[in-house]
Amino acid sequence: MAENMNELIKHIALAAFEESKPVAVVYGEVTGIDPLEVTVDQKLKLTEDFLLLTNAVRDHSVYMTVDHTTDEVFMNADHSHNASSKFEGDVSTTIKNKVDPNSTKVESTAETKMDGSVETTVQQVQIPLSHSHGYTGKKKFLVHNGLKNGEKVILLRFQNGQRFLVLDRVVI
Known part of the structure; x- marks a missing residue:
């Protein structure tokens, strides 16, 4: 009986000592994203309710x-310009006017006849286009630090193991 009593006292003393530690470092692996789940020691699965995240392991805005000035972007645009035509041959135009004597209405028709050939030249020109601009001031940026399945993480256990702070990724 004394031996059992000694074991019991040791067990109680050890438990009291462990509870007096405010924080313990543990390691885990991300086993779920939505909802977030981290597995510690292959048996303890921690869900979002037990996890607190630092900015090192979550998407956040800053x-x-x-x-800054943006990088200059260049584009080339093919564009037609400077068209010129040359005609060789005969041109005749006939204009007919028809006057209605009972009104002030006049109907006119024009007819043009071309007998010959037309040569047209269009010059192709490349127009270089470039663009950049500056921007200044206080701007909001999204930092993509969210955890991914399979990543190893370091956690701090506190509140008697009821809460875990995910500090960062473990880089091996």
């Missing part, structure tokens, strides 16, 4: 002050 405001930054910028004074």
Whole structure:
């Protein structure tokens, strides 16, 4: 009985010592994203309810002050310009007017006849286009730090193991 009593006292003392530790470091692996799940020691599955995330392991927005000019972008556009024509041959135009004596109405028709050949030249020109602009001020940016399946993470266990703070990824 004394041996059982000694074991019981040791067990109680060890549990009290463990509970007196405010924080413990543990490692886990991301086993789910939506909803978030981290598995610790292959048996303890932690869901979102037990996890707190730092900005190192979640998508978040930050405001930054910028004074920047965008990279210049170049494009070439083929465009037709400077068309000229040359005609060789005969041209005749006939205009007929018909006057209605009972009104002020006049009907006119014109007919043009061309007998010959037309040569047209169109010059192709490449027009270089470029664009860049500056922007300054306080701007909002999205940082893509969200966890992905299979990533190893380092966690801090606190509140008697009821809450876990996911600090960062473990890089091996």
